[in-house]
Amino acid sequence: xxxxxxxxxxxxxxxxxxxxxxxxxxxxxxxxxxxxxxxxxxxxxxxxxxxxxxxxxxxxxxxxxxxxxxxxxxxxxxxxxxxxxxxxxxxxxxxxxxxxxxxxxxxxxxxxxxxxxxxxxxxxxxxxxxxxxxxxxxxxxxxxxxxxxxxxxxxxxxxxxxxxxxxxxxxxxxxxxxxxxxxxxxxxxxxxxxxxxxxxxxxxxxxxxxxxxxxxxxxx
Amino acid sequence: xxxxxxxxxxxxxxxxxxxxxxxxxxxxxxxxxxxxxxxxxxxxxxxxxxxxxxxxxxxxxxxxxxxxxxxxxxxxxxxxxxxxxxxxxxxxxxxxxxxxxxxxxxxxxxxxxxxxxxxxxxxxxxxxxxxxxxxxxxxxxxxxxxxxxxxxxxxxxxxxxxxxxxxxxxxxxxxxxxxxxxxxxxxxxxxxxxxxxxxxxxxxxxxxxxxxxxxxxxxxxxxxxxxxxxxxxxxxxxxxxxxxxxxxxxxxxxxxxxxxxxxxxxxxxxxxxxxxxxxxxxxxxxxxxxxxxxxxxxxx
Numbered sequence: 001x002x003x004x005x006x007x008x009x010x011x012x013x014x015x016x017x018x019x020x021x022x023x024x025x026x027x028x029x030x031x032x033x034x035x036x037x038x039x040x041x042x043x044x045x046x047x048x049x050x051x052x053x054x055x056x057x058x059x060x061x062x063x064x065x066x067x068x069x070x071x072x073x074x075x076x077x078x079x080x081x082x083x084x085x086x087x088x089x090x091x092x093x094x095x096x097x098x099x100x101x102x103x104x105x106x107x108x109x110x111x112x113x114x115x116x117x118x119x120x121x122x123x124x125x126x127x128x129x130x131x132x133x134x135x136x137x138x139x140x141x142x143x144x145x146x147x148x149x150x151x152x153x154x155x156x157x158x159x160x161x162x163x164x165x166x167x168x169x170x171x172x173x174x175x176x177x178x179x180x181x182x183x184x185x186x187x188x189x190x191x192x193x194x195x196x197x198x199x200x201x202x203x204x205x206x207x208x209x210x211x212x213x214x215x216x217x218x219x220x
Numbered sequence: 221x222x223x224x225x226x227x228x229x230x231x232x233x234x235x236x237x238x239x240x241x242x243x244x245x246x247x248x249x250x251x252x253x254x255x256x257x258x259x260x261x262x263x264x265x266x267x268x269x270x271x272x273x274x275x276x277x278x279x280x281x282x283x284x285x286x287x288x289x290x291x292x293x294x295x296x297x298x299x300x301x302x303x304x305x306x307x308x309x310x311x312x313x314x315x316x317x318x319x320x321x322x323x324x325x326x327x328x329x330x331x332x333x334x335x336x337x338x339x340x341x342x343x344x345x346x347x348x349x350x351x352x353x354x355x356x357x358x359x360x361x362x363x364x365x366x367x368x369x370x371x372x373x374x375x376x377x378x379x380x381x382x383x384x385x386x387x388x389x390x391x392x393x394x395x396x397x398x399x400x401x402x403x404x405x406x407x408x409x410x411x412x413x414x415x416x417x418x419x420x421x422x423x424x425x426x427x428x429x430x431x432x433x434x435x436x437x438x439x440x441x442x443x444x445x446x447x448x449x450x451x452x453x454x455x456x457x458x459x460x461x462x463x464x465x466x467x468x469x470x471x472x473x474x475x476x477x478x479x480x481x482x483x484x485x486x487x488x489x490x491x492x493x494x495x496x497x498x499x500x501x502x503x504x505x506x507x508x509x510x511x512x513x514x515x516x517x518x519x520x
Contacts, residue, residue, distance in 0.1 A: 143357035
């Protein structure tokens with residue numbers, strides 16, 4: 001999956017290589033299925049969603065498998081990005097200035113690297129929630145095999161699983177908002193892989209400096 | 221199960237109104253089990269299998285008078301046996317017919333996400349509708365009595381129906397009909413409690429069981445199956461009958477505060493993001509805006 005063979009249009013730089021993009025979309029599709037079926041089990045008012053997706057029995061059968069797929073994708077992200085997601089001193093400054101970020105005064109933000117502190121929070125929030133969802137999800141997958149004297153596991157799982165899911169829903173909404181609406185160009189970058197140099201300079205100046213310094217060509 | 225003359229007053233996983241709520245003049249039915257006169261003959265176990273056409277299964281001999289360790293998806297009625305040594309050194313053989321307790325506030329129904337998979341009729345019977353069951357097993361977690369059991373082949377949950385089909389036709393449940401000692405009674409909840417109290421008084425006054433009492437746990441709103449126990453202060457002796465059964469706290473938190481918090485947060489989040497977009501819009505609209513140097517003027 002060498003990224004160097006990809007043709008990047010003039011004035012653009014590669015932001016996400018093929019492995020990153022594929023992983024993102026495997027996770028995205030799995031997550032949207034998990035979210036839809038999960039919300040159907042969450043509220044009677046949304047039970048029809050399961051019916052629309054082939055019936056609640058089918059949803060119950062496939063939800064855990066989609067969960068395994070999602071976990072695999074998130075684990076792959078961990079192996080790709082854990083290093084880049086480490087918290088730095090700049091991130092602390094970023095959080096202090098977050099009110100400028102959320103009011104589109106990006107020029108007042110400390111320079112972000114490949115991922116800004118908010119994106120790092122999203123990543124770790126999703127990562128740890130997914131671990132919690134996996135563990136509690138395994139209990140909820142086979143509740144009938146949890147012996148009576150270990151029923152505390154079931155009691156904890158029915159509470160932690162939806163709580164962790166709700167947390168990811170909050171992250172997911174912000175992620176969609178940023179990627180689809182707030183930062184024009186971000187959505188295309190996770191499909192085609194590249195962003196304009198202007199995008200890179202504006203939102204991830206420290207990262208752009210890094211990759212531009214690496215070679216004379218604007219490619220990574 | 222036949223619902224011919226039964227109306228539903230509670231439905232699992234259901235949005236909107238419930239057809240039978242407050243529409244029918246109906247007595248709450250109740251099974252009374254007098255453990256002090258049970259001889260452990262298991263006629264009720266056989267009658268249950270007979271009437272409900274349950275398939276034959278292996279029994280497990282464990283050197284006691286118990287047919288198998290616990291109820292199964294296809295074995296809804298099991299007499300639990302316990303050899304109890306009293307303080308004076310004498311032995312008691314405690315027999316308790318175990319089955320669904322038909323709680324007034326059923327934990328299984330509260331936990332179930334599938335519309336119509338668990339219903340409670342206006343007569344108080346809690347019944348599983350396997351056609352609507354999705355096999356999630358949340359009812360197993362919601363039940364404080366360890367009653368619902370999963371059929372591994374069909375992945376649907378089964379339990380005692382209180383012979384809904386018989387009761388709806390004015391008959392008593394099969395187990396009641398089969399009991400040779402008269403330790404099983406069936407009738408309205410009021411009548412059964414009355415009968416139970418009389419028996420308890422008898423046990424206290426004339427049979428040297430000062431702790432005799434009625435088991436009708438209020439933590440689940442009372443049950444559609446009540447026991448007379450020689451020692452109501454120690455229900456655990458009777459095959460682990462819980463002293464104060466309740467719908468698990470985590471199930472209540474999940475279906476109560478967490479649900480409200482979650483819904484408010486999700487809807488609030490959507491509204492908040494929408495309003496944010498109306499107020500601030502995208503960070504940069506066109507490429508030219510992007511190219512504007514940070515600090516170079518563009519601010520909304």
